[in-house]
Amino acid sequence: MSHVVDDAPLSSFHKRLALFSSGGPFLDGYILSIIGVAMVQITPQFNLSASTQGMVGAAALAGIFFGAFLGGWLTDKFGRHLLFTVDLIALVVCSVLQAFVNDAVWLIILRLMIGFAVGADYPIATSLLAEFTPSRWRGPLLGAFVTMWFVGAAVAYVVGQFLLGLDGGWRWMLASAAVPGLIIVLLRIGTPESPRWLVKKGRYEEANEVLAKVYGPHVTLADLPEESGSNVSVGELIRSGYGKRMAFITIFWTCSIVPLFAVYAFGPAILGALNLGGELANIGSAAITIMFLVGCLIAVALVNRMGRRPLIIHSFLWGGLALLALGIFPTADSWVILALFAAYAVLIGGTQIMQWVYPNELFPTEVRGSAVGLASSLSRIGAAVGTYLVPLALSTLGIGTTMIIAGVITLLGLVVSVAWAPETRGKTLGEAARLDGVPAKAARPFRNHALS
Template identity: 50%
Template sequence: MSIRAIDEAPLSRFHRKLTWACAGGPFLDGYLLSIIGVALVGMSNELHLSTGDESLIGAAALVGIFVGGLFFGAVTDKLGREAMYTIDLAVLVGGSILSVFATETWQFVALRFLLGMAIGADYPIATSLLAEWVPNRHRGRLLGVLILAWYVGAAAAYVIGYAMAEIGGSGTWRWMLASGAVLSAVILLLRIGTPESPLWLVNKGRTADAQKSIQKALGRTIPIQQLVVAAAEEQSAEHSRFRDLFQGVYLRRTLFCGIFYMCQITPMFALYTFGPAILGSFGLGEGNSSNLGSALISVVFVLGCVPALRMVDRIGRRPVIVWSFALMVVPLAVLGGGSALPIAVVVTCFCAYALFSGGPTVLEWTYPNELFPTGIRATAGGVATSISRIGAAAGTYLLPISLDRLGIGTTMLIGAGITLVGWVVSFLWAEETRGRTLAETSALPGAARPATADRDRDLERS
């Protein structure tokens, strides 16, 4: 199902504001998941944390993201994008405030798990809302901007953490955690007043509300009959149940989205959570100075996303993701040389990996939103997120153990192997969705072309 007024609308101030508001969630995600890596230094010294404690605290948020994505994606498809869009930010504010007062390992684990659940919820909420509002020709780029915001948030975490540690020492780790509450409150205020997705409203048969939503956001009055026709098509679709994600073509798409996402972020999350420790293993900076190295890597990740944002809408999704994964394997394999490598080679490889990862990175949220229909779009995004976090949580938990027992070289080679799996999955299963409506990209192969756009034109002429 598609609504021509949305699919073919010019990019407006509303679209830009919505993009920034939706990007606020990923920005906070990157910030909250990265600031803990900086804060852990002071936490460990003051609370006498063991390596196992650090691993649990580092991985707890990722487990929470698994649960949050799996559960709240489906809730979002039932209750709507708008309501969940602000609730999850309120949880981030509360969880960040409570983290300041925690004193025991189990308290930090519980709160990081709670924050992870809110983060996992935000991924399908914000991305499905944006995907259902933006015009076709801009969809890949604007969804990719959300990922770029993640890296900006991660870089900000390392810079702010570095500054706090320089000014007040490692004992400022509670202030580092408190900074997340302030940023979450600002984004929450920005999100208030965002209109509900017309596609979700039509999917629920609420055509009058969809008409008002489009009028409010785009200033266009759509004939109610046009929306009634769209609602009839949407509600006649058979594939709108949770179990449909695990049947036939949708099963393949679910596995593709989840596995390539997992292979992308498993090495990347490990690098971010324990970035200072990894750089220290290579001899690149000690103590607080290694946080600036992590911030630099984050900036390079941002730079890698910039050309990918243009390419996904110009040359297509499939070639971008296939070639990017292939190139990402190379620097990780070189880093398998371990601590004996010259620092210049280490820096070059980290930067190369960051640059090449831009392709699959900007498609992490584009593919799940394009390959599934409105009734299960957020659910699919949540499931893909949950699958990805299985590997991310395991990798984050095991990385410090691997560094200690296997060494940095072997650890990097394991990362190269995981990335290679991502290339294989993308080569076999990646579909091309560039320039098509959500109705067309989510349709099953061989299905009749959605007729809503043609009916829209006929109704507008009448």
């Protein structure tokens, strides 16, 4: 069996693809964070109630729910290449339109559509990246994918703070997402289709052309090992052995992002409730975002050394304890509060990168995009509900109880990971996607149809 593709060195193509693919999470982090700063001006201008604030904050998450599932299905049906660019064009247009809204209803509608575009990009970009990346680099590159979420969030807080002093600055804040969106669209032009997907569709000549272009003229379909995972439809994911994997990914993903998205949608408000108000709240949010980025970078460095399972378990454990401490000591000194937030940000990094490593490793090519999209969609239900409830919880339960609830949700992710998290370190995509209990078969190289 040939290992040319799985054991290929990390090339400039792989690095460029990883960078272009990370545009989706960058925009996701930017869009979900900038709204937290913009709400400082939007709330009094539109006289928003706590409930309406929650709807504005959760609208993009609701859009991600629909976009991720539909985008996953479309990318498995029509390929990764076309949708890789089209979805972000829609995001650019809707971002610009936000600058012209005059009521909360239209703002909610546009943010729903923006979330749809961001959600669609996740299964498209991660499937493409996973199917091109050599085994040794798959975990780190997919893990690094999510770090761009925090880069986008940090940039959003800086931009938001700069524009907050302008009259109607919130319009410029929300429209500003179009700038990086357009840059990413232009960079993605010319990205090739996944040869694994082309083979599954019987387009062998095109797959050979892509392999030759990416890996060299000597590489053909004979060097692309066939995945030995069971071929299932999306509907069969729930009814077959893949249902357990889908449940694990959905639950741990939800437990990881519910507290995080709530913090980002209402970061300044949460820090304000912890007696870090005004400009310090926005600066603190940006600083904590940088710590999230640091945590993800540390997790990327550990994902192959430590292994997937130990990394996610320790991340949930210590991140959850940090949130519980915030809930138990909500009146502590401001620097203690920031230190605990920073500790959570660094420690939770392992769960963040595994949101993109596990889903892309645990399902076969035929349904990889659909599985990633479905898991992303289902996890966003809890995230949207959590984000919607944050302003209500702050006003009725108080900051202490709100943070304790966030800690309990995080520790629930620990329980699920201890019970179900597999170890996929060092495995090929086919080996990682194979169901437990299925006899291991030597992967057969694809017959070189284009040359036969």
